[in-house]
Amino acid sequence: MPDPFFLESAFPWLIIPGILTALSFGSRYGVYSCLLLAVLSRIYLNVMELPNEQSWLELWAGGLLLTVATGELSGRWRNAYLAAKQETDRLTNTANHTAQQLHLLQVSHSQLEVEALGANQSLWKSLKLLEESVTNQAPHLRLPALAKKMIEILATYDWLEVAAFYAVNDNGTPYPQPLAQVGTMQALNVHDELLQQALKTQRPVSIKRDSTLAVDYQSLGTSLLAVFPISNPAGKTCLLLAVQQIQFQAFEPSNLNLLATLCSWLATCLEDNPGQYSAITYPTINAENLTHWHRTETEVHVALCLVACHHKSTLLVGLDIEASPLKDQYIRYFTSNIRGSNHHWKLERDNNTVMILLLPMLNGESFCILKYKLENDFHSHFNKSFAQAGVVFHHQYFYRYQHRQELTGYLDTLRQPRYALAVA
Numbered sequence: 351m352p353d354p355f356f357l358e359s360a361f362p363w364l365i366i367p368g369i370l371t372a373l374s375f376g377s378r379y380g381v382y383s384c385l386l387l388a389v390l391s392r393i394y395l396n397v398m399e400l401p402n403e404q405s406w407l408e409l410w411a412g413g414l415l416l417t418v419a420t421g422e423l424s425g426r427w428r429n430a431y432l433a434a435k436q437e438t439d440r441l442t443n444t445a446n447h448t449a450q451q452l453h454l455l456q457v458s459h460s461q462l463e464v465e466a467l468g469a470n471q472s473l474w475k476s477l478k479l480l481e482e483s484v485t486n487q488a489p490h491l492r493l494p495a496l497a498k499k500m501i502e503i504l505a506t507y508d509w510l511e512v513a514a515f516y517a518v519n520d521n522g523t524p525y526p527q528p529l530a531q532v533g534t535m536q537a538l539n540v541h542d543e544l545l546q547q548a549l550k551t552q553r554p555v556s557i558k559r560d561s562t563l564a565v566d567y568q569s570l571g572t573s574l575l576a577v578f579p580i581s582n583p584a585g586k587t588c589l590l591l592a593v594q595q596i597q598f599q600a601f602e603p604s605n606l607n608l609l610a611t612l613c614s615w616l617a618t619c620l621e622d623n624p625g626q627y628s629a630i631t632y633p634t635i636n637a638e639n640l641t642h643w644h645r646t647e648t649e650v651h652v653a654l655c656l657v658a659c660h661h662k663s664t665l666l667v668g669l670d671i672e673a674s675p676l677k678d679q680y681i682r683y684f685t686s687n688i689r690g691s692n693h694h695w696k697l698e699r700d701n702n703t704v705m706i707l708l709l710p711m712l713n714g715e716s717f718c719i720l721k722y723k724l725e726n727d728f729h730s731h732f733n734k735s736f737a738q739a740g741v742v743f744h745h746q747y748f749y750r751y752q753h754r755q756e757l758t759g760y761l762d763t764l765r766q767p768r769y770a771l772a773v774a
Contacts, residue, residue: 364391365413369420376428377421384410384417447618454615477503477612481619493517493589493620494529500616501530504609509600513593514538518579522549524590526762535594536573536759543571545592552587554578554610559601573755576606578613582620589620646695646706647761651754653693653708658751665709665717665747666757668764672740673701676732680739681705683731687724697764704764717745 364387372380388410454477480499497515504510514531516524516538523540539545548555556576575596580589591613596605654664671680684705685694693708709717721743725736732739746760 362409362413365409365416368413368417372417372421373424376425377418380417380421381414384414388413450611450614450618454611477615496616496619497529497589500612501532504612505532507605509597509605510593510609511597512536512595513591516590516592518549518587518590522587524549524592529589533595534759534763535592536755537762538592539573539755539758542574544574544577545572545590548577548579548590549587552579552581552585554606554613556593556606559598573753575601576609578610580613580617580620582617589616642697643761643765646697647754647757650693650695650706650708650761651757654748654751654757658748663710663747663749664751665745666760667707667709667717668744668746668760669705669707670699670742670744670764671703671705672742673703674740676739677703679732680741683728687727699765706764717747 365384367387368380368384371383391410480496480503494517497517501513501515504513510532512531512533512535514528514535516528518524524538524545526538526540528535528538544555544557554576557572557574574592574594576593578591578593579587580591581587591609593609650666654666658664669684671677674680681696681703684707695706697704697706709720728739729735736743744764746756748756751757
């Protein structure tokens with residue numbers, strides 16, 4: 351009781367809390383702590399009516415000075431540490447960027463040997479032209495422009511048969527429609543196992559080549575061979591490259607590493623601006639039409655499964671009939687030429703009509719003969735060719751139909767705007 355604050359001990363322990371506070375949080379909080387303890391100690395002495403030592407003021411004055419000195423020293427070391435950390439991070443990023451550029455340069459020189467991009471243009475030069483072409487693009491146009499230019503470069507590799515770039519929204523979910531693609535990409539399943547793994551780890555992932563030879567390949571939960579996520583400087587994945595088909599002989603680590611390197615370089619062209627891609631617009635589909643297409647997809651899927659039990663080969667033919675005064679006559683013509691055992695569905699898209707015909711036991715070659723006969727008969731009826739009447743055919747051949755994903759990609763193609771269908 352005579353010395354509750356250890357003031358008479360060999361060392362004044364009461365100043366330790368202020369010094370520790372100054373070391374952890376700086377001089378200001380250390381001074382506040384020191385003053386608070388001084389006031390509380392003074393109140394305690396007065397309340398308990400203990401004798402006031404003459405050294406009380408000297409003790410706290412010295413403690414206050416020591417706390418300020420400790421806080422200043424701690425602050426200097428803290429600032430020096432933060433500055434060194436920022437410089438280290440900057441140098442690390444610079445080193446990674448330099449190593450990446452060196453890797454790309456080495457890849458470019460190796461590609462020159464086989465003239466993958468033409469006799470007078472190297473991969474390095476193509477990437478530089480890509481970077482220059484998008485420098486002045488508006489923020490919401492930069493991502494589509496990068497995807498389009500990079501897919502032009504990737505299209506020069508004959509072994510890459512089907513692949514596409516997809517934008518990723520703020521929730522980490524890819525948009526269903528590709529920004530740019532090579533080949534005809536099937537509809538992207540946002541719950542695809544390989545896709546989800548790539549988005550979760552933010553690292554390139556791929557299946558083993560031998561897995562593609564297995565009968566139960568689709569049981570892996572993916573229709574993709576590889577996925578390459580592309581993140582902006584802030585670490586947010588805003589673009590990804592999904593590869594659906596590669597020539598079997600070219601499905602090897604060196605080519606996958608090439609794609610990963612190009613996607614890594616593409617990430618350096620993205621800006622650190624989370625909202626810059628929010629203005630990207632995609633075609634919207636009316637909710638009623640969406641339900642109609644989904645119901646048709648279910649019906650076609652069931653019909654294909656039934657047909658597959660009896661026939662190995664099946665052909666789906668999509669007829670996109672442009673709006674015109676004679677459109678109803680064209681529809682009646684095609685309906686009358688369908689055999690009773692063949693299923694058909696009629697869907698509306700904008701002002702056009704899409705007819706889907708299911709033709710068992712036909713393949714692509716047989717369809718060409720059938721289409722030739724239909725067009726000759728059509729011309730004799732209406733004195734017009736299919737092109738003049740605004741009729742576009744898009745067929746899909748199924749051999750031993752098993753998985754609904756095959757059908758989904760085909761129907762998504764039919765549901766695209768007319769110009770996309772014509773290109774496909």
